[in-house]
Amino acid sequence: MGQPILLLVTDQDRVLEALASDVGRRFGAEYRILVERSPVAALATLERLAAQSEEVALLIAAQRMREMTGVDFIVRAHELHPTAKRVLLVGRREWTPTNPAVRAMTLGQIDDYLFEPWLPLGRWLYLPITQVLADWVPSQAPSFEGIRIVGPRWGSRAHELRDMLTRMGIPHGWYLADSQAGRELLQEAGQDGSRLPVVVFHSGRVFVDPSNAELAEGLGFGTQPAAAAYDLVIVGAGPAGLAAAVYAASEGLQTLVVEPRVVGGQAGTSALIRNYLGFPRGIGGGVLANRAGATAWCGCRTAARSQPPRWSSQAASPGGAWACRGSRRCSARACSTARPERRHGPWRVTTSTWLGRGTPPARHPCTWQGTPLR
Numbered sequence: 481m482g483q484p485i486l487l488l489v490t491d492q493d494r495v496l497e498a499l500a501s502d503v504g505r506r507f508g509a510e511y512r513i514l515v516e517r518s519p520v521a522a523l524a525t526l527e528r529l530a531a532q533s534e535e536v537a538l539l540i541a542a543q544r545m546r547e548m549t550g551v552d553f554i555v556r557a558h559e560l561h562p563t564a565k566r567v568l569l570v571g572r573r574e575w576t577p578t579n580p581a582v583r584a585m586t587l588g589q590i591d592d593y594l595f596e597p598w599l600p601l602g603r604w605l606y607l608p609i610t611q612v613l614a615d616w617v618p619s620q621a622p623s624f625e626g627i628r629i630v631g632p633r634w635g636s637r638a639h640e641l642r643d644m645l646t647r648m649g650i651p652h653g654w655y656l657a658d659s660q661a662g663r664e665l666l667q668e669a670g671q672d673g674s675r676l677p678v679v680v681f682h683s684g685r686v687f688v689d690p691s692n693a694e695l696a697e698g699l700g701f702g703t704q705p706a707a708a709a710y711d712l713v714i715v716g717a718g719p720a721g722l723a724a725a726v727y728a729a730s731e732g733l734q735t736l737v738v739e740p741r742v743v744g745g746q747a748g749t750s751a752l753i754r755n756y757l758g759f760p761r762g763i764g765g766g767v768l769a770n771r772a773g774a775t776a777w778c779g780c781r782t783a784a785r786s787q788p789p790r791w792s793s794q795a796a797s798p799g800g801a802w803a804c805r806g807s808r809r810c811s812a813r814a815c816s817t818a819r820p821e822r823r824h825g826p827w828r829v830t831t832s833t834w835l836g837r838g839t840p841p842a843r844h845p846c847t848w849q850g851t852p853l854r
């Protein structure tokens with residue numbers, strides 16, 4: 481099997497030549513660029529490539545072709561290469577709801593579109609192609625395993641750990657304990673396999689049946705509050721909690737985010753978040769979760785110039801509570817040891833509900849609402 485393939489299809493010679501030249505210049509080192517002037521011939525080529533188990537990473541097809549439309553071609557091509565990303569080439573100045581790209585995106589028939597002409601190259605050609613290829617890469621076996629997990633075939637904990645790492649975007653490998661590779665890995669890690677799963681970091685660090693907190697700590701997340709007191713404690717690092725953290729930190733509030741599982745919340749479990757402002761083509765849930773986590777991290781670092789806030793991830797058991805000392809500042813302690821107090825804030829923050837501190841929520845605008853800790 482050779483390099484992954486990018487297939488370009490249009491029956492307009494001038495367009496095909498320019499596209500092949502521009503795409504080849506940027507992506508030619510890593511991908512094999514194939515061109516076809518006829519969608520029917522392209523389907524025959526794709527059939528042959530599938531039979532040879534060649535990998536097609538990306539299909540780019542013009543919508544207007546004599547033999548069939550680009551969307552029809554892409555739908556048929558995708559049956560032959562289901563993991564290939566699909567991009568439709570459409571004309572500019574067609575901002576109408578009837579543009580075939582809109583319908584094809586809505587129906588999930590294409591992943592993205594390109595405009596013709598696609599200048600300037602960096603913005604209108606290289607950026608979209610780089611983005612779709614970045615989404616294609618995770619569908620392939622990782623070339624690097626930052627973490628390797630050895631577990632039993634049916635154990636649920638190993639699958640939970642894999643799910644966490646997938647949602648965090650960390651490349652990892654999975655090995656059955658009774659496979660040859662699994663046995664070798666256990667031996668390398670100095671384990672006899674009586675306790676599973678075993679998690680082996682690239683650095684050589686080994687964890688046996690780790691808790692979420694241990695894994696988070698191994699990955700470099702804080703598992704203990706870095707400061708003795710915080711202005712705001714946000715429970716839950718879903719999109720709402722992270723957005724709240726960014727705004728709070730930008731206002732100079734010393735902020736702590738606690739999360740028992742994975743940064744990104746439910747959004748990280750979605751293959752594609754479709755309706756999110758700023759992402760007209762949609763965005764993978766895992767990518768959005770990673771970007772949101774990074775925004776919270778960077779946002780807090782930026783705000784550190786005025787009044788250092790803290791951002792940290794704290795393993796907390798669901799239903800846990802955080803105690804507040806005094807009406808101005810909250811003392812963050814582990815949920816297992818915290819004794820909830822009702823007289824002062826903070827207000828508990830869950831999913832998309834913002835909770836005010838100190839003042840009853842009803843007196844705040846509607847974004848500040850919720851219930852006190854119980």
Ligand SMILES: Cc1cc2nc3c(=O)[nH]c(=O)nc-3n(C[C@H](O)[C@H](O)[C@H](O)COP(=O)(O)OP(=O)(O)OC[C@H]3O[C@@H](n4cnc5c(N)ncnc54)[C@H](O)[C@@H]3O)c2cc1C
Binds near residue numbers: 719753
């Ligand atoms: C499969 C799927 C597809 C979706 N597709 C779309 C879409 O296309 N477009 C769209 O707009 N939305 C979509 N959504 C919805 C979107 O993901 C949610 O609206 C969004 O995640 C809600 O964010 P949130 O922060 O309010 O809550 P959540 O994402 O639920 O985050 C809450 C966080 O709080 C944590 N938590 C819970 N209890 C505690 C506790 N006691 N202590 C500490 N932490 C705690 C949880 O672990 C979680 O991380 C989809 C959701 C799913 C599941």
